[in-house]
Amino acid sequence: MDVILNPQSDRFSNDKVAIEELYEKCLALASNLWWSWTPEVQHLFRDLDAVRFRQLDHNPIALLKEFTPDRLFERANEMVLFSRINQAYRRLKEYMADRQTWASTNAGVLGAKPVAYFSAEFGIHESLPIYSGGLGVLSGDHVKSASSLGIPLVAIGLFYSHGYFHQQLNELGYQEEKYCETDVNLLPIKPALCPKGEPITVTIETRTGNLLAKVWKIQVGRVRLFLLDTNVEGNRPEDRHLTSRLYGGDERTRIRQELILGVGGVKALQMLGITPGVYHLNEGHSAFGPLEVIRQTMQEDGLTFDDALREVAMKSVFTTHTPVPAGHDRFSQELVEEHLGPLRDQLGLTVEQFMSLGRIDPDNYHETFCMTVIGLKLSRTANAVSQLHGHVSRRMWAHLWPWRVESEIPIGHITNGVHSQSWLAEQMRTLYDRLFPPNWMARVGEPETWKGIYGVDPGELWETHNSLKTIMFSFIRRRFLSQCRRRGESDATLEQARTILDPGILTIGFARRFATYKRANLIFSDLDRISAILNDPHRPIQIVFSGKSHPKDEGGKAYIQKIAQLRNDSRFADRVVFIEDYDINVCRHLVQGVDVWLNNPRRPLEASGTSGEKVVLNGGLNLSILDGWWAEAYDGCNGFAIGKGSSHVSAEITDQRDAELLYQVLENEVAPMYYNRDQDGLPREWIKRMVNSIGTLAWRFSSDRMVMDYARTCYVPAAGGLSCGMEHP
Numbered sequence: 088m089d090v091i092l093n094p095q096s097d098r099f100s101n102d103k104v105a106i107e108e109l110y111e112k113c114l115a116l117a118s119n120l121w122w123s124w125t126p127e128v129q130h131l132f133r134d135l136d137a138v139r140f141r142q143l144d145h146n147p148i149a150l151l152k153e154f155t156p157d158r159l160f161e162r163a164n165e166m167v168l169f170s171r172i173n174q175a176y177r178r179l180k181e182y183m184a185d186r187q188t189w190a191s192t193n194a195g196v197l198g199a200k201p202v203a204y205f206s207a208e209f210g211i212h213e214s215l216p217i218y219s220g221g222l223g224v225l226s227g228d229h230v231k232s233a234s235s236l237g238i239p240l241v242a243i244g245l246f247y248s249h250g251y252f253h254q255q256l257n258e259l260g261y262q263e264e265k266y267c268e269t270d271v272n273l274l275p276i277k278p279a280l281c282p283k284g285e286p287i288t289v290t291i292e293t294r295t296g297n298l299l300a301k302v303w304k305i306q307v308g309r310v311r312l313f314l315l316d317t318n319v320e321g322n323r324p325e326d327r328h329l330t331s332r333l334y335g336g337d338e339r340t341r342i343r344q345e346l347i348l349g350v351g352g353v354k355a356l357q358m359l360g361i362t363p364g365v366y367h368l369n370e371g372h373s374a375f376g377p378l379e380v381i382r383q384t385m386q387e388d389g390l391t392f393d394d395a396l397r398e399v400a401m402k403s404v405f406t407t408h409t410p411v412p413a414g415h416d417r418f419s420q421e422l423v424e425e426h427l428g429p430l431r432d433q434l435g436l437t438v439e440q441f442m443s444l445g446r447i448d449p450d451n452y453h454e455t456f457c458m459t460v461i462g463l464k465l466s467r468t469a470n471a472v473s474q475l476h477g478h479v480s481r482r483m484w485a486h487l488w489p490w491r492v493e494s495e496i497p498i499g500h501i502t503n504g505v506h507s508q509s510w511l512a513e514q515m516r517t518l519y520d521r522l523f524p525p526n527w528m529a530r531v532g533e534p535e536t537w538k539g540i541y542g543v544d545p546g547e548l549w550e551t552h553n554s555l556k557t558i559m560f561s562f563i564r565r566r567f568l569s570q571c572r573r574r575g576e577s578d579a580t581l582e583q584a585r586t587i588l589d590p591g592i593l594t595i596g597f598a599r600r601f602a603t604y605k606r607a608n609l610i611f612s613d614l615d616r617i618s619a620i621l622n623d624p625h626r627p628i629q630i631v632f633s634g635k636s637h638p639k640d641e642g643g644k645a646y647i648q649k650i651a652q653l654r655n656d657s658r659f660a661d662r663v664v665f666i667e668d669y670d671i672n673v674c675r676h677l678v679q680g681v682d683v684w685l686n687n688p689r690r691p692l693e694a695s696g697t698s699g700e701k702v703v704l705n706g707g708l709n710l711s712i713l714d715g716w717w718a719e720a721y722d723g724c725n726g727f728a729i730g731k732g733s734s735h736v737s738a739e740i741t742d743q744r745d746a747e748l749l750y751q752v753l754e755n756e757v758a759p760m761y762y763n764r765d766q767d768g769l770p771r772e773w774i775k776r777m778v779n780s781i782g783t784l785a786w787r788f789s790s791d792r793m794v795m796d797y798a799r800t801c802y803v804p805a806a807g808g809l810s811c812g813m814e815h816p
Contacts, residue, residue, distance in 0.1 A: 109163060110156040112176045117147035118275040121179060121308040123212040124231060124508040126516070128175045134166050135159070144672070146214035149273040183309060188237025194798045200364020200806040201239040204229065205352055205373035208333060209244050211307060213671040216250030216269060217314070219333050220600045220635070222408060224671065225697055226369055228506035232790040234308030235508070235529070238798060241361055243352035243373070245344060246303050246314035247333045254635050254668045258574055260651030262636055262644045266332060279304040279313055282360040288319060289354045291346060292429035298326055300347050302355045313359070315351050334637065342418050345458065346426050349375030357383065364806035367404040367797070368466065371416055371458030375427065377403050377465040382433050392434050396465065402805045404797070405466035407459055407498070409694050410479045411604060417455040447486050463487060468801045471500040472695040475718045479691050501800070502716055503695040504793035507531040507785070510701040512679040514551050518543070532791030540781045545774045546767065552706045552777070553590070559680025560590050563631060566666050566673070587664055593628045593761045595710070596681035598669055601636040601643040604692040608646045610685070611653070612746035618658040620750065626758040631681065633666040633673050674698065679705045683757060686711040687749060689741060690734045700788040706777045710757060712745065716788060725780040727752055
């Protein structure tokens with residue numbers, strides 16, 4: 088029964104029933120993260136209390152805790168929300184029940200053989216802090232698109248009660264880390280239940296005792312996300328904190344986390360009564376998982392290890408995400424034996440046989456155990472995350488297949504994409520609604536959907552972009568002012584913070600993980616040169632930075648400190664700002680409002696990168712080294728390139744050369760094009776490039792296209808028991 092619009096109506100004999108029903112409907116909407124990419128539901132919660140909703144990290148569960156059912160009913164009546172709540176609730180029910188999806192036509196075999204998608208982190212929304220950066224956001228976007236496309240997929244990760252750290256810069260600009268306990272009562276999370284309706288606890292044997300993990304469930308649209316949590320009775324005190332922090336601790340902590348994710352994740356699926364047809368290992372963190380599947384297969388079917396390995400590898404997909412050596416976890420024989428010894432015994436392998444699974448050279452007893460190597464060996468299908476990354480990965484891991492030439496190494500590529508509905512600004516979506524076919528959001532991964540952008544009115548597109556830019560500046564000033572107040576800065580500084588940056592000036596954004604290879608400081612290689620560029624009286628430029636460095640990465644922290652301290656240099660005080668505590672919310676504001684997104688990694692170390700793909704959706708232009716996704720995206724008319732895709736053997740010379748090329752493209756292309764206005768005040772050539780960017784890139788780099796590629800080339804063949812052209816090393 089729907090709530091009556093007028094709560095005082097005499098048609099309604101029991102107000103308490105209506106009050107409880109309204110609260111339950113709002114709770115149902117808040118409990119499925121479908122709301123996080125559905126604007127009308129977000130508006131509902133915002134209209135209940137906009138200030139508190141923002142203060143609570145846009146968390147509707149936390150917001151509802153602020154209301155009693157009676158007060159919620161009163162507020163809904165005040166804001167005339169009854170019909171909107173009913174409509175949103177019906178939409179959710181219809182979405183969950185719909186079986187006429189892309190997958191029902193194109194991936195029907197998965198209906199009986201779902202995909203199990205393993206990842207160490209999931210960036211779904213800022214209110215669920217179980218992610219650190221790009222890998223997690225990519226995993227979150229993958230899950231959202233799987234939901235929208237109807238791919239039968241379950242996701243497996245870890246529950247980090249402290250999440251990743253909150254970042255604060257001290258008075259010297261040095262990054263400090265702060266960890267906060269997450270209250271599960273304020274999350275859309277419930278204990279996962281076995282088929283008998285009972286909560287489950289996973290047990291993982293090690294040589295030094297058992298590890299226990301309970302399992303949580305979160306609903307992300309049609310996809311169930313299961314998270315393992317070691318904070319349970321029965322674990323030793325240090326083990327109860329194993330899953331508390333993302334990417335924290337030493338190597339022993341890391342291998343135990345990865346044991347829980349991989350082996351524990353597979354055990355959890357078995358206890359939940361889920362039998363996957365495909366195992367997708369997103370990075371090497373979960374690569375122990377197939378070993379547990381092999382063990383179960385040997386036990387159930389009586390197969391030898393080698394035969395079971397072939398069976399399991401046939402339905403396993405492995406995605407590698409980094410060409411940076413430090414990004415591939417390696418463990419000593421002692422750590423491996425301590426944690427995998429009991430499983431090794433059940434597999435019937437000697438210590439050296441087991442260690443050889445994680446070694447490039449099986450006979451090199453001095454080589455450590457590499458998670459990427461075992462991921463490649465236990466999967467029949469392997470892929471990199473961009474075309475260039477595919478070339479780099481084949482070269483990087485060629486020694487696993489010494490009998491093959493590099494071009495035939497069985498590592499393909501599926502270029503990463505982003506979830507359009509999550510990253511597209513509402514103002515742009517309204518504009519697209521008038522230009523694109525009906526129900527176009529269901530077909531964002533198809534090129535025909537975006538052809539309508541070529542008919543856009545240039546003035547309307549420019550006006551829409553500038554409105555988003557204004558919203559971004561309001562957000563930046565509010566955040567920056569808060570930072571200054573926390574540090575107890577002077578009244579003069581606070582006054583400056585209220586007016587920092589100028590919406591009329593060309594604005595560049597640089598926001599991502601502050602790893603040294605991403606070279607956040609490249610643009611400041613020559614302070615005099617960049618000062619002249621930023622302070623050009625006719626064509627000024629300003630830059631917004633944000634991002635975290637890993638707590639142990641002192642080089643990355645030094646980059647942050649150098650940029651933050653530029654506030655003390657009069658040449659940059661009004662031209663450069665650093666926003667603390669980068670997260671999905673900060674990212675959303677920046678990618679929707681900047682004019683230009685800067686990316687200048689040391690080629691070819693950027694596997695893909697996705698932040699610039701989010702900018703495309705909102706009309707911003709990319710200025711990037713030809714690395715990762717941009718190497719296959721740039722066509723000369725849809726953004727700007729730094730250099731021609733070459734690198735010197737000397738990193739120092741490469742950095743010097745790339746800095747000079749960056750300055751040249753800013754001086755000779757970016758700034759002149761932005762400030763070249765016609766009699767109507769429009770930068771016609773710039774707008775034309777915006778249109779070309781949207782028309783050529785938005786569909787290609789959507790996560791819908793990405794997940795469709797995974798379904799066609801990996802999931803369906805694996806679930807059907809077909810070889811995907813990969814050869815076991």
